[in-house]
């Protein structure tokens with residue numbers, strides 16, 4: 001779970017650790033919770049050796 005915070009006064013995304021600092025300054029904070037679990041994870045990597053490399057024939061072949 002990742003939290004994205006946006007300061008409406010600074011008009012920029014801020015780090016979660018910076019939220020308190022902006023809030024103390026009277027800034028308006030907008031927080032968005034982004035569930036990372038919904039992201040498709042493609043960590044599996046195919047072995048390049050499994051890919052057969054076909055010889056390329058020239059036009060005059």
Ligand SMILES: [Zn+2]
Pocket residue numbers: 007008009010011022027028
């Ligand atoms: Zn701010």
